[in-house]
Every structure is written in structure tokens, then in C-alpha cells.
Amino acid sequence: AQSVTQPDARVTVSEGASLQLRCKYSSSVTPYLFWYVQYPRQGLQLLLKYYSGDPVVQGVNGFEAEFSKSNSSFHLRKASVHWSDSAVYFCAAPWAGGADRLTFGKGTQLIIQP
């Protein structure tokens, strides 16, 4: 069965610093992979997606993620964070029962310090 693990429940970064949020997936096949972001009191929004091809995918607001088959990972990165990036970030992948529905990691809360 496919699952998604985000090992860090909370990450604190200083404004202007670089960021990496970790995501590990378990799957016997190369999956589709997604990062979603949830700002306070809002629903989730798609940040970026990986289907195939170039392992580095670009998203909105300067975010990018890198797929690694050897490490079963799909880490999210940003070169310089802004206070407005404070949110909860979710990694997601289609679940084993069907590619048309997603299973989500537990999320990583990103806190930006001034």
C-alpha cells in the first residue's frame, strides 16, 4: 500500500533563510506526487505536482521540489522564505486503491521567525 510520511511536524526558519520540508513515500511504482499548502482558516491549495520527467519541479511563490526514486523522497525547497510562507504543508500521493484519490501526509507546520 502506498503511504506518505512527513517526519517533521514543525519546522522553524528565520525569514530570508532557505527551507527544506521532507517527504518520504512508499510505493513499488513511481508515483505521482504533490505538495499542498494550507494557510490559517483556509482549505488546501496545490503548490506543485510531479508526474514524470525532470525530477525538479517548480511551483508557485518560488517553491520547488525534487523527486528521488532512490531515496523514495519528494522534498520541498525554497531559497529564501518570507513571513507569508507561514502555513501547514502537506505532501500527497495517489493511494494504492486508485490513482484518482490522494493520501496525505500528516503535514508540517512552517513557522517563520523575524
Add this chain to the structure above:
Amino acid sequence: DAGVTQTPRHEVAEKGQTIILKCEPVSGHNDLFWYRQTKIQGLELLSYFRSKSLMEDGGAFKDRFKAEMLNSSFSTLKIQPTEPKDSAVYLCASSPRGATGQLYFGEGSKLTVL
């Protein structure tokens, strides 16, 4: 275009009451999902519709949870009877045909059961 609309945004219920949450998906979207979000469990899939047909009825949630799609632009989630453990944010999402994993979420309905 209007996004996913969920009502009510907040609901407080007594144990044993019947609650109906409502969702209007993005116009033209083919798939509709109901998720439950809690801090401990994260996002859990409750129901999934494709072209108004029920594809996933939530497994462990079948007992007291019933989602319906009355037409392509309106869905309800009924919880009957409510229990305190149902306190959570209920998220509705829709997705266009062929866009695997690209979900558009509403802002959620926060349910508190006393």
C-alpha cells in the same frame, strides 16, 4: 470562477443530533471528495464521487456518515447521530476530469460536538 463553497463554516451540535454539511464544487469539475481533518489523524477520505456516482464510501466511516451528490453542482455530508469524536474540520474538494491529484478545496466546515 467561483471556487469550492462550503456551508456552514462553523457548526456546534449536541451529541446525538443530525448534521448536514453542504458543498458546491467548482463548476464543471467531474470529481468530488469529502475529507475529515483533525490534528491527530490528519486528512482522512470520507467519500469520493465521479460524475455523481459514488466511488468510495469511506470504509470505517460508513456507519454514521452519508455523502450524497444530488446534482453535479451540490453535495451534502450527513452525520447521524453525531458523537464528540466527530469534532473536526470537514473539507470538500473537487477536481476536473483527467487532472489526477489536482484538488480544489473549500475552506472547510468546522464541527464541534458537545
